[in-house]
Amino acid sequence: MNERDLRDNIPNLVSRLIQMPSVNPPGYTVNIAGFIRDWLGDLGFRSEVREYIKDKPNVIARVGKGKPVLILNGHMDVVPPGDESRWVYPPFSGKVVEGRIYGRGATDMKGGLAVIMTVFAELAPLIERQGSGTLIFSATADEETGGHPGVEALVRDGVLVGDAAIVAEPSGGFRYYIGEKGLCQVKLVARGRPAHGSLPVLGDNAIMKLIRAISRAEELINEFNRGIKLPSELMEAIKNSAEVYLEVSRGSGLNLTLSDFERVVGTVSFNPGVIRGGSKINMVPDYAELELDMRVPPGVSPNQVINHLRNGLGGIADVEVLDTSEPNYTGPGETIVRLIHEGIEKVLSATPKPIIVTGATDGRYLRARGIPTVVYGPGELALAHAYNEYVTVDDLLKTHDVMSYAVRRFFGLEK
Numbered sequence: 001m002n003e004r005d006l007r008d009n010i011p012n013l014v015s016r017l018i019q020m021p022s023v024n025p026p027g028y029t030v031n032i033a034g035f036i037r038d039w040l041g042d043l044g045f046r047s048e049v050r051e052y053i054k055d056k057p058n059v060i061a062r063v064g065k066g067k068p069v070l071i072l073n074g075h076m077d078v079v080p081p082g083d084e085s086r087w088v089y090p091p092f093s094g095k096v097v098e099g100r101i102y103g104r105g106a107t108d109m110k111g112g113l114a115v116i117m118t119v120f121a122e123l124a125p126l127i128e129r130q131g132s133g134t135l136i137f138s139a140t141a142d143e144e145t146g147g148h149p150g151v152e153a154l155v156r157d158g159v160l161v162g163d164a165a166i167v168a169e170p171s172g173g174f175r176y177y178i179g180e181k182g183l184c185q186v187k188l189v190a191r192g193r194p195a196h197g198s199l200p201v202l203g204d205n206a207i208m209k210l211i212r213a214i215s216r217a218e219e220l221i222n223e224f225n226r227g228i229k230l231p232s233e234l235m236e237a238i239k240n241s242a243e244v245y246l247e248v249s250r251g252s253g254l255n256l257t258l259s260d261f262e263r264v265v266g267t268v269s270f271n272p273g274v275i276r277g278g279s280k281i282n283m284v285p286d287y288a289e290l291e292l293d294m295r296v297p298p299g300v301s302p303n304q305v306i307n308h309l310r311n312g313l314g315g316i317a318d319v320e321v322l323d324t325s326e327p328n329y330t331g332p333g334e335t336i337v338r339l340i341h342e343g344i345e346k347v348l349s350a351t352p353k354p355i356i357v358t359g360a361t362d363g364r365y366l367r368a369r370g371i372p373t374v375v376y377g378p379g380e381l382a383l384a385h386a387y388n389e390y391v392t393v394d395d396l397l398k399t400h401d402v403m404s405y406a407v408r409r410f411f412g413l414e415k
Helices: 003-008 010-018 030-042 106-130 148-156 206-225 232-249 258-266 302-313 335-348 363-368 393-411
Strands: 048-051 057-064 069-075 100-102 134-140 164-167 175-180 182-191 271-277 287-296 318-325 353-357 373-375 390-392
Touching: 003 010, 003 106, 010 030, 010 100, 010 106, 010 393, 030 057, 030 106, 030 134, 048 148, 057 106, 057 148, 069 106, 069 148, 069 393, 100 106, 100 393, 106 134, 106 390, 106 393, 134 148, 148 363, 164 335, 164 363, 164 393, 175 232, 175 335, 175 363, 182 206, 182 302, 206 271, 206 287, 206 302, 232 258, 232 353, 287 302, 302 318, 335 373, 335 393, 363 373, 390 393
Parallel strands: 069 134, 069 164, 164 373, 175 353
Antiparallel strands: 048 057, 057 134, 100 390, 175 373, 182 287, 182 318, 271 287
């Protein structure tokens, strides 16, 4: 197929990818990985498979040689569809209706996967002919549950190493992500002394201690947030992000403001997620715990937050670490960021909006390796993981054109 045929085939390709369920859990990617390998092979491209967990293969293809090296990445797994009766069209139908392609993963992120497959196939022959660098395509596993046997392992083993990367997660045509908050999940544990419920004075109630610890922990995080100094080069992105989240919240009935979301993006969030304690109603509990989820903005380390909690909760509750990841971002001046920005301006005649997201993407593993990474792809953030998820054909084609522009400029390819 020529470039025009490949571009025109993107909607059909998205439908085909949706029709191959890759629900996580369990996150098996054998079928969709096989389809991608065959698709690449039919176009004359060789690919390799790296499998770190059985039935969760990753597919990698590369063309060209030498530097610069650009990685195009997307994940194959999707979240469960939930109650299928709540879908207007079956969640794995890939049905196209009035310019929308419906199905689980349409936005997150089989639309983006189809776009980078197409851009790779279009530009690979030019890169090989001109000898202008190396282009890597990677379709990876397990992003929805942490990406450990996917991008994390591929980066660790030196399979995904480059000078820049584009991750095609849903950003919308005129937005792109330059950073994401870090993860800080801890367990607060309160211990007491058991006694009969009719004589609580003889015991030490761990649930009551945990309640005090939760209240104190919230005070400590509010105190910590007052001292945060955010990187100055991210202030525009934080404002843009707040505007996006405010727009998403409209229709929820909540009376939220722009400043509410600026705080969400620019401070440590505080969400007690799971609480457990006690074994019987007529016993004074000697153990209680809380699983606490916090998201940490750039400029702050999860360890700083953990140490602040430990210092302030001494004697009330222990702080046990469950999971952490560092906040990360790519500076607006990096080449790959500037090219996506420029592409949105020139190709779409739109005002580009860099943003920071509150969740995590596989981009964090690439940035941890020192690879400047921008997240740009079709689909709206609010549709990810939602019932009746869809991606528009218009968004697919627009993001394809911007990404094609950026990759061409990155390698200095002739038109």
